[in-house]
Amino acid sequence: MNIKKTLLFPLMAALLLAGCSEKREEAQKQLAMQKEENLHEVTTFAMDTVMMFHIYHEDGDAILIEVEQEIRRLEALFSITVSDSEIAQLNANAGIQAVDISPDTNGILTRGLEFASLTDEAYNMNISPIVSAWGFATDEGNRVPSLEELESVLPLTTPDGLVLEEDTAYLQEAGMSVDLGGIAKGYTADLVVDLLHEKGVTNGWVSLGGNLSMLGTKTDGSMWELAVQNPIDASDYVGMISATDQSVVTSGGYQRYFEEDGVIYHHIIDGKTGYPADSGLISVTIVSEDSTKADALSTALFVMGLEESLDLWRMEQDFEAIFVTEDGRVVATEGIADRFVFEGRDNDFVYEVVDK
Ligand code: ADP
Ligand code: MG
Numbered sequence: 111m112n113i114k115k116t117l118l119f120p121l122m123a124a125l126l127l128a129g130c131s132e133k134r135e136e137a138q139k140q141l142a143m144q145k146e147e148n149l150h151e152v153t154t155f156a157m158d159t160v161m162m163f164h165i166y167h168e169d170g171d172a173i174l175i176e177v178e179q180e181i182r183r184l185e186a187l188f189s190i191t192v193s194d195s196e197i198a199q200l201n202a203n204a205g206i207q208a209v210d211i212s213p214d215t216n217g218i219l220t221r222g223l224e225f226a227s228l229t230d231e232a233y234n235m236n237i238s239p240i241v242s243a244w245g246f247a248t249d250e251g252n253r254v255p256s257l258e259e260l261e262s263v264l265p266l267t268t269p270d271g272l273v274l275e276e277d278t279a280y281l282q283e284a285g286m287s288v289d290l291g292g293i294a295k296g297y298t299a300d301l302v303v304d305l306l307h308e309k310g311v312t313n314g315w316v317s318l319g320g321n322l323s324m325l326g327t328k329t330d331g332s333m334w335e336l337a338v339q340n341p342i343d344a345s346d347y348v349g350m351i352s353a354t355d356q357s358v359v360t361s362g363g364y365q366r367y368f369e370e371d372g373v374i375y376h377h378i379i380d381g382k383t384g385y386p387a388d389s390g391l392i393s394v395t396i397v398s399e400d401s402t403k404a405d406a407l408s409t410a411l412f413v414m415g416l417e418e419s420l421d422l423w424r425m426e427q428d429f430e431a432i433f434v435t436e437d438g439r440v441v442a443t444e445g446i447a448d449r450f451v452f453e454g455r456d457n458d459f460v461y462e463v464v465d466k
Contacts, residue, residue, distance in 0.1 A: 231381055397431070
């Protein structure tokens, strides 16, 4: 055999392959461009927060109208400020009578009770009377309640006060109430993602006031990337998460608070004290396929503090977390560490990864 020929063959094969992969790349690029052309984006205000949608689909506009209607429908069920919502009716009839509820209200209340029991009531939607005492539930303005007032409402915050049946719900004592502020956006995000999947949307993301849910990947096949905010400086971040088909939810005291006599009081309440949680954490970010759980747990773990949170994480299989602590640490659980790039060094944060 002629040496030249043997050399030529692999060379041609290599060229052919190169041609193929070029074509494949070209085809992929075109597909990505086509998909990019189908990008539809909408920003709206609902559930007391800014919502953004970013989806790829040729009927994207029509689909996003349906998404918005779905969100308004859920808001009309869950809001505590819309007086004829099922939750407002439940609260208004506390100690009086059971009220009729729809499957979605049953669904969210069922999950709320599940998380209260999972977190030893660190997540507790029945905490509403205390949230109201601090003025976080209404537009009436924030205030520091007296200890007597807190002591008088604390017994009204037990999750056992809620009697949940398939079609009805009842709060057993006058003064009891539920507040879905810590879970409603996650629950809504899960339903929105289901709706988008039903409509054939495979790529995109939805952000419900910072509750992010990702569908698939970017159009070029790479993962979505999102920043974990520096809770001390909103214009900065402590790292980047890569995610696909997951939800990422952050809770922190820095998101809603007021200041009185030089003290900052934020909106996540520790039911054991009646005061804003003070557990040594300044933010908790949860990554999970289940946005309802991510929302409830971001609130609960913020109340529980790092050590208790890690105990819970070790027991559970379906979420990962990134904590920012008051003493300047960024702590990631091992299941997210390979998809998290820490970038907080410049701000003197120290990075740690915890094993299961
Ligand atoms: P945000 O709604 O700002 O994203 P969260 O998801 O952490 O933040 O929810 C905080 C809201 O949940 C509060 O504004 C209040 O309505 C309610 N809430 C406060 N403390 C608790 C708690 N311990 N358990 C459940 N809900 C809570
Ligand atoms: Mg929450």
